[in-house]
Amino acid sequence: xxxxxxxxxxxxxxxxxxxxxxxxxxxxxxxxxxxxxxxxxxxxxxxxxxxxxxxxxxxxxxxxxxxxxxxxxxxxxxxxxxxxxxxxxxxxxxxxxxxxxxxxxxxxxxxxxxxxxxxxxxxxxxxxxxxxxxxxxxxxxxxxxxxxxxxxxxxxxxxxxxxxxxxxxxxxxxxxxxxxxxxxxxxxxxxxxxxxxxxxxxxxxxxxxxxxxxxxxxxxxxxxxxxxxxxxxxxxxxxxxxxxxxxxxxxxxxxxxxxxxxxxxxxxxxxxxxxxxxxxxxxxxxxxxxxxxxxxx
Amino acid sequence: xxxxxxxxxxxxxxxxxxxxxxxxxxxxxxxxxxxxxxxxxxxxxxxxxxxxxxxxxxxxxxxxxxxxxxxxxxxxxxxxxxxxxxxxxxxxxxxxxxxxxxxxxxxxxxxxxxxxxxxxxxxxxxxxxxxxxxxxxxxxxxxxxxxxxxxxxxxxxxxxxxxxxxxxxxxxxxxxxxxxxxxxxxxxxxxxxxxxxxxxxxxxxxxxxxxxxxxxxxxxxxxxxxxxxxxxx
Numbered sequence: 001x002x003x004x005x006x007x008x009x010x011x012x013x014x015x016x017x018x019x020x021x022x023x024x025x026x027x028x029x030x031x032x033x034x035x036x037x038x039x040x041x042x043x044x045x046x047x048x049x050x051x052x053x054x055x056x057x058x059x060x061x062x063x064x065x066x067x068x069x070x071x072x073x074x075x076x077x078x079x080x081x082x083x084x085x086x087x088x089x090x091x092x093x094x095x096x097x098x099x100x101x102x103x104x105x106x107x108x109x110x111x112x113x114x115x116x117x118x119x120x121x122x123x124x125x126x127x128x129x130x131x132x133x134x135x136x137x138x139x140x141x142x143x144x145x146x147x148x149x150x151x152x153x154x155x156x157x158x159x160x161x162x163x164x165x166x167x168x169x170x171x172x173x174x175x176x177x178x179x180x181x182x183x184x185x186x187x188x189x190x191x192x193x194x195x196x197x198x199x200x201x202x203x204x205x206x207x208x209x210x211x212x213x214x215x216x217x218x219x220x221x222x223x224x225x226x227x228x229x230x231x232x233x234x235x236x237x238x239x240x241x242x243x244x245x246x247x248x249x250x251x252x253x254x255x256x257x258x259x260x261x262x263x264x265x266x267x268x269x270x271x272x273x274x275x276x277x278x279x280x281x282x283x284x285x286x287x288x289x290x291x292x293x294x295x296x297x
Numbered sequence: 298x299x300x301x302x303x304x305x306x307x308x309x310x311x312x313x314x315x316x317x318x319x320x321x322x323x324x325x326x327x328x329x330x331x332x333x334x335x336x337x338x339x340x341x342x343x344x345x346x347x348x349x350x351x352x353x354x355x356x357x358x359x360x361x362x363x364x365x366x367x368x369x370x371x372x373x374x375x376x377x378x379x380x381x382x383x384x385x386x387x388x389x390x391x392x393x394x395x396x397x398x399x400x401x402x403x404x405x406x407x408x409x410x411x412x413x414x415x416x417x418x419x420x421x422x423x424x425x426x427x428x429x430x431x432x433x434x435x436x437x438x439x440x441x442x443x444x445x446x447x448x449x450x451x452x453x454x455x456x457x458x459x460x461x462x463x464x465x466x467x468x469x470x471x472x473x474x475x476x477x478x479x480x481x482x483x484x485x486x487x488x489x490x491x492x493x494x495x496x497x498x499x500x501x502x503x504x505x506x507x508x509x510x511x512x513x514x515x516x517x518x519x520x521x522x523x524x525x526x527x528x529x530x
Contacts, residue, residue: 045394054494074394074475074477074480074481075477075478076394076475076476076477077476088384089382089383089384089385089388090382090383090384090388091382091383091384091393091394092394194493195493197493197494197495198493201495220495223495249383250383
């Protein structure tokens with residue numbers, strides 16, 4: 001019995017030590033940023049879109065911001081729909097998303113104060129090199145109409161309520177088609193339910209068409225071999241903006257910290273960085289800067 | 298060839314002690330072990346209560362626990378998210394997107410397995426053991442401890458299984474942890490991320506590292522089991 005009691009004591013001890021060990025491990029495990037216990041450092045939580053991750057832009061911004069402000073950025077990558085939900089629930093302090101209509105609605109509902117555009121680019125319709133549906137150089141609406149009529153060549157939709165998915169629905173609507181009807185019209189319409197990168201990889205796999213932001217497309221072009229068929233039309237404009245969640249939902253301290261990220265995003269250095277990002281790897285920039293103002297299409 | 302490349306990459310990352318990968322592996326291990334120990338601390342006594350106590354509808358309760366073995370990780374993730382999100386009932390704790398919440402979530406996730414396997418382990422011991430102990434003057438708690446000790450293999454198996462489920466799950470970790478680099482990114486969330494990015498080699502490497510971590514844990518637990526056998530003989 002004595003040995004048993006001892007063993008129980010040991011187990012209890014382990015139950016105390018292990019969480020401590022965990023905290024230490026977690027503290028040290030972030031060697032990429034700093035060494036030491038993390039509690040001393042302030043944190044800021046951001047939800048941003050998968051395109052910001054897939055292009056690698058946000059990682060560059062994150063590293064610079066952390067260095068300059070000494071605040072640790074916790075970044076959750078999620079489609080615009082989920083990012084807005086995290087913001088609504090107060091689980092993040094800032095969201096950086098790309099869906100103007102829903103952003104304005106979000107602000108009107110009181111979940112944000114101001115929408116600050118900081119970068120933009122264009123959506124593109126991409127597809128296999130031999131372009132089996134013959135979409136090259138059509139208007140976006142015409143291209144979608146042709147895809148729907150052919151009912152033969154697969155189209156991969158994000159299907160996740162992301163900014164890109166919402167844009168896709170807007171184009172179907174502009175083409176005079178009912179989205180529900182398109183969605184359920186046959187096996188050619190595939191709902192991926194995932195990020196932009198995975199969607200492009202699937203399009204390559206199935207030799208299918210897809211709607212993508214140009215940034216993610218260029219970042220994945222090497223892996224997919226897909227080409228752009230329709231680009232640069234006013235409906236294809238893609239604006240990324242940041243919204244700070246109000247202090248009543250998060251806290252005054254978090255709100256103030258979040259403001260520094262907004263200032264940082266529209267600062268001349270970061271705007272210059274955004275305008276140049278990708279030139280070295282892809283031969284052309286992935287984004288254009290738009291310092292706090294709505295870009296003109 | 299990709300598999301081979303993944304293998305060499307895993308080896309490379311392991312022997313060079315790659316900082317980020319070691320951080321991710323250490324975090325995975327720490328989170329899963331902590332959640333396993335917490336679940337054990339709660340479930341082993343609870344299993345004794347259910348097994349030895351007079352619980353109404355015991356058979357149904359056990360069937361329910363066994364059904365919960367197959368609870369989807371994302372469902373537990375969703376429930377934990379709804380409870381701990383700032384707008385939820387426990388939102389004031391500010392635990393969303395932290396490793397602490399991942400531990401809580403995993404502990405909830407693996408509790409049914411732990412509970413169920415310990416109960417069946419206790420049921421597998423000789424009934425006369427408890428009767429004899431009680432007739433020799435042991436209290437109910439002492440008798441329960443004795444029987445639990447007799448069922449130690451089953452208890453350790455339960456802990457191993459629970460650890461396995463915790464370290465290998467991805468749905469809950471993604472949902473409540475958010476896969477934040479250097480904070481809540483674990484081996485499984487990193488694998489799903491790298492695969493999505495198309496870096497298959499690194500995914501394979503991380504997967505092999507996960508198995509390696511599990512191997513080490515199992516060796517340690519096995520040793521523990523061996524020593525117990527030696528000590529009791």
